[in-house]
Amino acid sequence: MSESLSYASEKSGLPPGSLVHVGEVHKHEHKITVIDYDKSTLTNRTIKNIEELLPYQSTDTITWVIIDGLQDVSIIDAIGQHFDIHALVLEDILNTHQRPKFEEFDDYLYIVIKALSLADEFNVEYEQVSLLLLDKFVFTFKEKPDAIFDPIFSRLNNDKSHLRNLGTDYLTYIIMDTIVDEYFTLQDTFDELIESVEDELLSDPSAQTLNTIQKIKRELIFLRRSVSPMRELLASIQRSESQLLNEKTKRYFGDIYDHVIRVTEAMESYRDLIAGMLDIYLSSVSNKMNETMKVLTVFASIFIPLTFIAGVYGMNFEYMPELKWRWGYPALWAVFIGVSVFLLRFFKKKNWL
């Protein structure tokens, strides 16, 4: 089911700031993972209760909290209270219909992006990932447990990694980079899909081909809504003057910006390519109809005159001298063949055969 079909209006009528989970409900248990690290230490554990995070507030280590699953509103509420997060931000975290955005607050930054993956050939799956970047904390809120952060975990385990030496802004960068890298996988899939449809169009276009084209187009329309706000988002991050973002780390965000532009431009190209494919499809339908017409015309135009001639000599007039001629019948066959040959040549010259 494409994103647009879940209900955007679920929450309408509720007071602003009401914490209600809006969006597709995933039937997984929610899970809270805490990764705490600095240059020398790394701990990784699962907690049940936000209060367990409080001791970390007084340490100098970086604490990354991953919340998988948004059904339990009380967790979000607790985070809001303990870390002093604005009610509207909490509300946005719970509503998975957000468009990607970046919001600056005095003590924290709020980022929403979409993790994209391919469910099956034409269906892109969207997962909203919200990030809260604090001085010593990073919170990530995901709709469901999955493996998209695994590469980051393995990098963290390596204590020589750049990541272990830098702050929460660099961790945020790594998380966003990992998510945006997945966009390229999607881009490759579309490249292949489009190429295979182009082949089909040239060899044997059918109504099915049109259907595929339309489905790709549809997915691209929704995809654009998730990807194109990323440009603005990343530009805002680079322009931001928040103290939470190190000047050097901003260059890294510039790298993601480049990636997003490349993906966006690729999607623009797909749109143009698809428009071209539709033109080919429509003209192939016309060509086929023309082909049908030619077959009919050739058959009808050859046999209708012959049938007329046969009809003439089937008439019962008393005085029809040809009928008595000794060579009338064979002569008529000569006429039949002559007319046919003449017409066949005529159609040949018109390139209809």
Next chain:
Amino acid sequence: MSESLSYASEKSGLPPGSLVHVGEVHKHEHKITVIDYDKSTLTNRTIKNIEELLPYQSTDTITWVIIDGLQDVSIIDAIGQHFDIHALVLEDILNTHQRPKFEEFDDYLYIVIKALSLADEFNVEYEQVSLLLLDKFVFTFKEKPDAIFDPIFSRLNNDKSHLRNLGTDYLTYIIMDTIVDEYFTLQDTFDELIESVEDELLSDPSAQTLNTIQKIKRELIFLRRSVSPMRELLASIQRSESQLLNEKTKRYFGDIYDHVIRVTEAMESYRDLIAGMLDIYLSSVSNKMNETMKVLTVFASIFIPLTFIAGVYGMNFEYMPELKWRWGYPALWAVFIGVSVFLLRFFKKKNWL
């Protein structure tokens, strides 16, 4: 009746500042409701006369005045005089063909937005809601009495509500948020409509389908005119430096801004989806015609040659040896069947059967 069909020129020729109600006339009585509240008190009453409002000018409470129905020009005129509102603003309040806009004055802010609801499947109903935001007063002018403010009333009744503690700017935010939330309901209806038309297109497209597509397209065109100026409106509010707007409340308006962008983007997607649906429809018409052509061609191409052969042996030549042959007639049937089988195979190979 769509908005564009009421007469935009009704007032042309009148001097500017003339107070005349321009727009669809609703046959309801006009009604003035006054809600006066602060942290501890809340009164709600109906008044007949603007002069009854004057005592509230000297209190510290927030007074929300809701005018339902714009037929009685004298009410607007009275408000203008007692609260010192610019003549052009009064004129705009009475003319329901305004586009959404935000205007700043020294002592008050003027906002026009459109409340949208769905009359029936394809007809969006537009109601112009004008807001005057003063220091201790909020005026809302609506075209007719309806229930769109009911959720706000019930929230006001709760004396622990955020709303009871904050100023007229927050009340204005709540009113606008309530109206914009309804846009999502509309968006959901369009989502469903478009999905059902897409299904119809794939299963059994008819001229009726095209009609539906066209109606959706039409509604979207008018809808865009009401929704897209909201972006600019909300951006202006956020940029505004008026003392009537609290810095903290502006972030709330940013939340409505996000909602409006989401609705706008959804409508852009619908436009693209509908363009794609038209392409499918047109190609389905071509495909159907091709189908018809093939049936004709197969029938004609098989029977026309056979008829010719039958015609030949219906001729009355004296010397037609085949006619005397003992097995002539059965042999001819063999020819008939042979020709048919050959042609059927030919068409089969062409994938026409």
Next chain:
Amino acid sequence: MSESLSYASEKSGLPPGSLVHVGEVHKHEHKITVIDYDKSTLTNRTIKNIEELLPYQSTDTITWVIIDGLQDVSIIDAIGQHFDIHALVLEDILNTHQRPKFEEFDDYLYIVIKALSLADEFNVEYEQVSLLLLDKFVFTFKEKPDAIFDPIFSRLNNDKSHLRNLGTDYLTYIIMDTIVDEYFTLQDTFDELIESVEDELLSDPSAQTLNTIQKIKRELIFLRRSVSPMRELLASIQRSESQLLNEKTKRYFGDIYDHVIRVTEAMESYRDLIAGMLDIYLSSVSNKMNETMKVLTVFASIFIPLTFIAGVYGMNFEYMPELKWRWGYPALWAVFIGVSVFLLRFFKKKNWL
């Protein structure tokens, strides 16, 4: 005749600043009307000679000079000399192919706008109105005498009117407002036209319908050229820092700006609606062709096989046992009817009947 067809190049080759009337020549006598007023007095007379204006230069009243007809270049020339107007401005006043624009000079402002009216159903008539706004004078230059300023005259006669108390900038505002108000009349006409064409498209589209659509489209193209520069024009007036424009009056120009935007947006909608109407028309042509095809196919496919069978029993073979059978002929009719019924059912199932 549409504006674009009069010759844009008439003046090419002449030195800049040459005063030559370029544009459609109206066969009316030119006429100069002078209206002089202040709070207490109002005189209205017709003069023959620009020199008659000189006495007004030393009074404190506001003098509005209306020149109807641009054939007499000497008048423009005289105004230029007595009121010190730039040669290029005089040249522009005489050339009625200007696009709407606003130019600021130290002692005066120059405004060109187009008065639009409807000659007949599809033909919009364009009249260029040039305005010179001086400290105590307003000059309006029109191509021909007509009634577009009548509402202003009657308002001036009312000595309690706002207009009588304010300066030349307010008079300029009133003139422009009166002209722009007429755009709404045009908008209403287009609304009706488009609705009637839409009805025609659904009931009985013909080549004539396409023609009408095309004519509307054509008029819209030219209309846009006259209306859309008005946005920029009015934005420039509002941004202007000229001492000739009172800060309070600028808000009134903001009102015209809103009107122009509404008209422009309506015209954008028309463009989209018309694109949709073309799609419907084209698909209706295809549908009609399909209808024709189906009739042909049904007739041909039913009778061609029957004719073949009749042809078979018209053959003259000596040994055709069926011909001797007592019930051969009625049996054959049974076959005829059976085949027809079968095929009719087949086509019924295909929804072709």
Next chain:
Amino acid sequence: MSESLSYASEKSGLPPGSLVHVGEVHKHEHKITVIDYDKSTLTNRTIKNIEELLPYQSTDTITWVIIDGLQDVSIIDAIGQHFDIHALVLEDILNTHQRPKFEEFDDYLYIVIKALSLADEFNVEYEQVSLLLLDKFVFTFKEKPDAIFDPIFSRLNNDKSHLRNLGTDYLTYIIMDTIVDEYFTLQDTFDELIESVEDELLSDPSAQTLNTIQKIKRELIFLRRSVSPMRELLASIQRSESQLLNEKTKRYFGDIYDHVIRVTEAMESYRDLIAGMLDIYLSSVSNKMNETMKVLTVFASIFIPLTFIAGVYGMNFEYMPELKWRWGYPALWAVFIGVSVFLLRFFKKKNWL
């Protein structure tokens, strides 16, 4: 031959600053004309050698040097050395594939524009005109000798002309104005062409009409490339703070700016008109095909059933009672006529006749 077909790459591989003439070679002799003037004197002569210009450098008169023909690279080279012109400017003067542009240097301004004229009905001829504006010199470089500057010459001869009293910036304005005025002639030709094609479309559209539409479209595409950069060019001149441009003269450039915008907008309209004409053409092709189909259907649908009936009574069954009936044959004619009349009425009702 349209501009785009001469070779853009002729110079690739050469070092930058190499003086090589790139573009269509005109087989005319090059010619250098020098016009030297001030308020009281005017001399006009032809020189062979750039060194002859050196004496003018020490006078106070304005010297206008017109170079017709760019084949002799040494002339350009000499100008570059004696007047200290940047190598890249010299290179650009020689390359006639430039797009219109304006470049500011300390001691001179460099302007490239395109002079347009109509070779024959559909072929616009492009001539690149480069201008160097110095303190007391104006150089114009043209591809070939022609008459485009004749109106300027005759104006210079008039010693009361404005032109004789003002500086090199005003001369530059006059040159550009003269060239841009020619654009209006072109615009008029396009107006006429488009109107005649529109008439043809309504009366008798043919494949030839489509061809004409396509040619106009093609020319417009190339035209746009020459005209639209002029907007930016003239805006830059107006924004320029060069001491070579008098503040008063800049207003004159504003006048050319207006002209260019009018031409550009006209060309945008043509594009829209042509899109509309294509739609009409395509629908006329469909309508014609439908017409053909109807004729075929009417003929076939009337005679095929009749032929079947005739076939029935041509069968040779022994027991066919109708054949013996005295009024069988006339009765059958009644049937024939009855069926025809019925079908004709049927088609009449369908509006096919």
Next chain:
Amino acid sequence: MSESLSYASEKSGLPPGSLVHVGEVHKHEHKITVIDYDKSTLTNRTIKNIEELLPYQSTDTITWVIIDGLQDVSIIDAIGQHFDIHALVLEDILNTHQRPKFEEFDDYLYIVIKALSLADEFNVEYEQVSLLLLDKFVFTFKEKPDAIFDPIFSRLNNDKSHLRNLGTDYLTYIIMDTIVDEYFTLQDTFDELIESVEDELLSDPSAQTLNTIQKIKRELIFLRRSVSPMRELLASIQRSESQLLNEKTKRYFGDIYDHVIRVTEAMESYRDLIAGMLDIYLSSVSNKMNETMKVLTVFASIFIPLTFIAGVYGMNFEYMPELKWRWGYPALWAVFIGVSVFLLRFFKKKNWL
């Protein structure tokens, strides 16, 4: 294989800053050429090891290092360490899916552009060229050894060349200019291709023509992605305030900027031309179908009535007086001929013959 089909996602999952070669692998040996020059000396040699470059760091000469082939990651790594290049830059050099961009660092500038060449008729070959511009060093990284820099080598050999006297910024300009000059060759090829397709469209359009149009369109889509970011790139260079760029050299970059705009505009024109060609193609398909229809209609409409008449006189009624008439048969031929002539005239009048 078009650029978009190599895998954009090859690196996803790796930590940022990982040096991995991403892109098409060229099977050439990598090669490092070092050209060291100043006004008086020029040496040119091939090295195997980046350490061999270190002595040049202490000289005043300009050192141009050309790396052909990116397979050996250790080379890039060594350059990064010895010349202190940011890890993300090294990563970008190795990833050949970059879009053209310009990045400023304190001690060096990083530029990525695409060298384009034509592999065969429709296939553009893309080579990514990365440039590092340091104070005394220029590094160019190419995907494979080829001849694109040959014109620069020969110019360097000339010790009077401008190039020998100027800094690394001018060398960078020369390199970029050489690459962009090749774009014009490409432009010329497209000009020719499009002209030949236009001829084919007018003389004998076939499905093959459509294919060619589509291929050109496809190439243009990809081309645009490589060329259009160049505008921004060159504008950024001109705006840059880096000390590595001499103010005078920036004007030269302005020249490349002009070239890029010309190429970009040419490509925009091609897009419009191609859209026009598609319209012609589609209408030619419709016209052909109409042609086929007319042939069928003429044949069928003439012979079907005649066949009916022949059928009538083939009936076996006992009382058919015409059959006994002496001149019945010849009279019928007269009817046959009469009907044919009448119908031929009818179709002639309809312009179908």
